Amino acid sequence: MPTSALDREHDVRRILAQYKDRPGPLLEVLHAVQGAFGFIPPEVIGPIAEGLNLSRAEVHGVVTFYHYFRSTPPGRHVLKLCRAESCQAMGADALAAHAEARLGVSLHGSTPDGRFSLEPVYCLGLCACSPAVLLDGEPHGRVTPQRLDALLAQADSGAGGDE
Amino acid sequence: MTTIYVPGDSGARALGAEAVCGAIGREAAARHLDLTVVRNGSRGAYWLEPLVEVEGPHGRLAYGPVRAADVPGLFAAGWLEGGAHRLALGAFESLPWFCGQQRLTFQRVGRTDPCSVADYGANGGYAGLRRALSMDPADIVEQITRSGLRGRGGAAFPTGIKWKTVLGQPPGQKYITCNADEGDSGTFSDRMLMEGDPLSLIEGMSIAGIAVGATQGYIYLRAEYPHAGRTLNRAIAAAYAGGYLGSDVLGSGRRFELEVRLGAGAYICGEETSMLESLEGRRGEVRVRPPLPAVKGLFGCPTVVNNVITLATVPLILARGAEFYAGFGTGKSRGTLPLQLAGNIKRGGLIERAFGLTLRELLYEYGGGSASGRPIRAVQIGGPLGAYVPAAQFDLPIDYEALAASGAMLGHGGIVAFDDTVDMARMARYAMHFCAVESCGKCTPCRIGSTRGVELLDRILAGRGGEHALERLEELCELMLQGSLCGLGGMTPFPVQSALKHFRDDFSAHAQH
Ligand SMILES: Cc1cc2nc3c(=O)[nH]c(=O)nc-3n(C[C@H](O)[C@H](O)[C@H](O)COP(=O)(O)O)c2cc1C
Ligand code: SF4
Ligand code: FES
Numbered sequence: 001m002p003t004s005a006l007d008r009e010h011d012v013r014r015i016l017a018q019y020k021d022r023p024g025p026l027l028e029v030l031h032a033v034q035g036a037f038g039f040i041p042p043e044v045i046g047p048i049a050e051g052l053n054l055s056r057a058e059v060h061g062v063v064t065f066y067h068y069f070r071s072t073p074p075g076r077h078v079l080k081l082c083r084a085e086s087c088q089a090m091g092a093d094a095l096a097a098h099a100e101a102r103l104g105v106s107l108h109g110s111t112p113d114g115r116f117s118l119e120p121v122y123c124l125g126l127c128a129c130s131p132a133v134l135l136d137g138e139p140h141g142r143v144t145p146q147r148l149d150a151l152l153a154q155a156d157s158g159a160g161g162d163e
Numbered sequence: 164m165t166t167i168y169v170p171g172d173s174g175a176r177a178l179g180a181e182a183v184c185g186a187i188g189r190e191a192a193a194r195h196l197d198l199t200v201v202r203n204g205s206r207g208a209y210w211l212e213p214l215v216e217v218e219g220p221h222g223r224l225a226y227g228p229v230r231a232a233d234v235p236g237l238f239a240a241g242w243l244e245g246g247a248h249r250l251a252l253g254a255f256e257s258l259p260w261f262c263g264q265q266r267l268t269f270q271r272v273g274r275t276d277p278c279s280v281a282d283y284g285a286n287g288g289y290a291g292l293r294r295a296l297s298m299d300p301a302d303i304v305e306q307i308t309r310s311g312l313r314g315r316g317g318a319a320f321p322t323g324i325k326w327k328t329v330l331g332q333p334p335g336q337k338y339i340t341c342n343a344d345e346g347d348s349g350t351f352s353d354r355m356l357m358e359g360d361p362l363s364l365i366e367g368m369s370i371a372g373i374a375v376g377a378t379q380g381y382i383y384l385r386a387e388y389p390h391a392g393r394t395l396n397r398a399i400a401a402a403y404a405g406g407y408l409g410s411d412v413l414g415s416g417r418r419f420e421l422e423v424r425l426g427a428g429a430y431i432c433g434e435e436t437s438m439l440e441s442l443e444g445r446r447g448e449v450r451v452r453p454p455l456p457a458v459k460g461l462f463g464c465p466t467v468v469n470n471v472i473t474l475a476t477v478p479l480i481l482a483r484g485a486e487f488y489a490g491f492g493t494g495k496s497r498g499t500l501p502l503q504l505a506g507n508i509k510r511g512g513l514i515e516r517a518f519g520l521t522l523r524e525l526l527y528e529y530g531g532g533s534a535s536g537r538p539i540r541a542v543q544i545g546g547p548l549g550a551y552v553p554a555a556q557f558d559l560p561i562d563y564e565a566l567a568a569s570g571a572m573l574g575h576g577g578i579v580a581f582d583d584t585v586d587m588a589r590m591a592r593y594a595m596h597f598c599a600v601e602s603c604g605k606c607t608p609c610r611i612g613s614t615r616g617v618e619l620l621d622r623i624l625a626g627r628g629g630e631h632a633l634e635r636l637e638e639l640c641e642l643m644l645q646g647s648l649c650g651l652g653g654m655t656p657f658p659v660q661s662a663l664k665h666f667r668d669d670f671s672a673h674a675q676h
Contacts, residue, residue: 026444031425065446068386068428084348086579089506125354128209128511129177141177
């Protein structure tokens with residue numbers, strides 16, 4: 001759902017009004033903005049800086065410091081693959097290679113048709129169910145390449161759920 | 164009346180608990196059965212998840228691992244009346260894996276309804292808070308000191324001493340902050356506790372506030388834990404509604420307010436001063452100490468920073484007394500530790516035991532050996548900055564001092580097993596890579612050193628390291644160890660050095676090609 005610049009401006013003003021008087025509000029504002037748009041559009045940095053009495057450089061510096069905040073729109077589905085040790089011990093490297101080959105993108109990338117984004121994460125707290133992934137925010141454990149294919153196909157066809 | 168417990172824990176969800184819950188609802192409706200479904204936390208036996216428990220006149224019986232497709236058969240077998248089925252496990256608390264554990268901090272996790280203050284109160288909750296409200300603040304702090312409780316976030320600093328410093332600061336704005344960043348790979352006890360018994364964390368933070376004179380608390384939660392965030396917010400709302408939080412805690416006239424703040428995917432924000440920067444809405448760059456956070460922390464005010472498990476253990480200490488808690492454990496490691504067993508292991512999960520059991524007991528008696536059936540070659544203890552321990556040292560007891568003496572560290576209590584297919588040179592490269600990705604950039608040995616480390620290890624792995632490559636790697640480790648401002652740069656050498664020390668052949672294997 002493409003959002004017009006006007007809608008965005010309106011949303012940002014609403015978010016700023018909600019958070020600006022709270023202590024240390026910038027991260028909360030950025031979370032709300034990313035929650036609304038799926039990413040932090042570069043053109044909202046200025047209004048956020050103004051609204052919170054910060055410099056644009058400060059806001060930009062915070063956006064780029066944190067891995068979670070993104071400056072470009074994500075694909076329709078976001079697959080986050082755990083790359084950390086417990087998952088490595090259970091085949092996460094092979095799973096990542098499989099995901100890259102199957103989607104035709106590398107980690108940090110999105111498919112040209114905008115259907116999938118592939119991102120590395122470092123531990124999801126699902127280490128007793130390694131290897132683990134998050135697909136559109138839903139956790140999945142003990143993911144084999146076959147299971148990943150099924151999950152991706154399910155997401156692509158619009159069906160939710162598990163098993 | 165029959166109650167069915169289907170864990171809402173993220174780990175159980177990752178193994179299909181939502182689908183199982185849906186199937187139970189459909190089957191119950193088709194059979195016109197009136198069931199109460201409780202979304203409890205996980206018991207921590209992840210190889211049995213989704214683990215469903217049925218509570219009725221016959222007691223509370225467990226079934227697992229249950230798939231959605233098993234549900235009609237379970238109803239047909241009469242599981243509501245304790246009927247026989249191939250997935251039946253009997254009473255969960257009688258399983259040998261469980262009954263040898265000493266669950267103190269995790270006493271309610273997996274048993275109760277996580278966000279119900281009534282269930283919480285009926286199972287020992289709020290006894291600690293009530294007692295604290297009748298005590299002098301200095302006596303509360305004294306109880307915590309005498310219990311021997313040390314910070315479970317990794318540094319193992321005595322909690323009572325930290326609180327005493329904050330209590331000793333002049334009255335005024337002070338804060339209680341909970342470090343729920345749980346960035347260490349192989350660890351998930353904070354997540355399980357927040358999803359399974361969030362009210363114990365909330366109670367612990369209220370007690371801390373009353374003890375040191377703080378009226379505002381923040382839980383700094385990592386963004387990777389959205390489900391824990393939802394559970395915490397529901398529990399906080401329930402605690403406010405019940406009068407356990409707010410301007411007049413339990414009618415005592417004392418105020419304690421609490422909210423959740425989200426991190427944004429930066430490992431370094433688990434370091435306490437970086438966490439405070441992040442809570443203030445800035446880049447999570449590490450602060451130079453002194454001043455200590457206890458003196459000048461959040462927004463420049465005296466601040467308690469404690470891990471989730473540390474704070475969630477506080478109510479029990481107040482309720483049962485310092486001596487009760489200190490009665491568990493060994494040496495200077497008092498009490499219990501919720502250990503997290505992960506990686507290549509048959510029975511991964513959460514095991515809470517008094518300090519002092521050996522790695523071997525944990526890996527083989529609880530863990531059942533590797534998942535692959537191959538020999539366990541090494542374990543990494545204490546997250547991505549923790550040392551690799553070879554099989555020859557599996558008789559080491561799990562306590563802070565014993566592990567430190569052998570060059571390892573217990574950290575947050577996560578233990579990741581690797582079988583004999585692991586290439587330790589690759590794991591060393593990963594340690595450097597992780598440090599490069601997560602460095603806050605403030606000091607050169609960490610920022611530049613880790614990148615050099617990756618390059619050097621890439622050459623070693625490609626067999627192009629040259630004659631003195633391993634010596635250069637050792638020098639680099641020494642430099643990072645000595646010259647880094649915080650533990651990320653300062654401890655990344657631990658996994659690398661331990662790999663070099665115990666598994667040197669893995670590095671030279673690449674050189675021969
Ligand atoms: C790089 C780094 C990462 C850390 N990550 C965490 C973390 O995720 N959670 C945590 O509780 N402590 C973490 N710590 C330890 C904290 O700095 C601090 O010691 C702890 O939160 C204090 O609470 P405790 O005394 O209850 O353990 C980390 C330390 C370092 C150096
Ligand atoms: S050691 Fe690394 S993470 Fe720590 S302060 Fe220095 S640059 Fe930042
Ligand atoms: S290491 Fe992958 S979920 Fe923890």
